[in-house]
Amino acid sequence: MDVPSILVLLVVLLIALVAFSLLRKSPQLPGFSELSEVLTNVRIELKGLSEKVQSVEQNQNQANQSISSLDTGLAKADVLTRSIADAAEAIRTQLSSTKSDIASLQTLVKAKQEVEQRTSDAVKRLEAIIAGTQTKGAAGENILEHVFSKLPIE
Numbered sequence: 001m002d003v004p005s006i007l008v009l010l011v012v013l014l015i016a017l018v019a020f021s022l023l024r025k026s027p028q029l030p031g032f033s034e035l036s037e038v039l040t041n042v043r044i045e046l047k048g049l050s051e052k053v054q055s056v057e058q059n060q061n062q063a064n065q066s067i068s069s070l071d072t073g074l075a076k077a078d079v080l081t082r083s084i085a086d087a088a089e090a091i092r093t094q095l096s097s098t099k100s101d102i103a104s105l106q107t108l109v110k111a112k113q114e115v116e117q118r119t120s121d122a123v124k125r126l127e128a129i130i131a132g133t134q135t136k137g138a139a140g141e142n143i144l145e146h147v148f149s150k151l152p153i154e
Helices: 003-025 032-130 134-150
Strands: none
Touching (some): 003 032, 032 134
């Protein structure tokens, strides 16, 4: 039911209540002064009802404004949430890429360390050969030639 329908229903009920009350008090019809008094009371009640209805309408308008503000706030929050979700996804992608890059770098560093270790071992063997006797010198030169031919050139 809308507000005007409720108001009309209340007025009819009020008039019926007043009429019933008057008929109960005296079986005869009320006089002009009693009718005037009843109408004055009805006007006062109607004014009170009108003020209450107006108050309800104001409260309803305020509630509608609050709901509208809430809708606007929720829309903004939704936009921000989507933006944050997009940023988080971009960060996840970058972290995954960085993790892959770090794994590749670790593999390269390990391979380089192995080459350096082999080179260091070869140099130690060469030092031992060169530091050996004269008879070993000729053999050492042959070995040096062989080792140097197999070393990677960087």
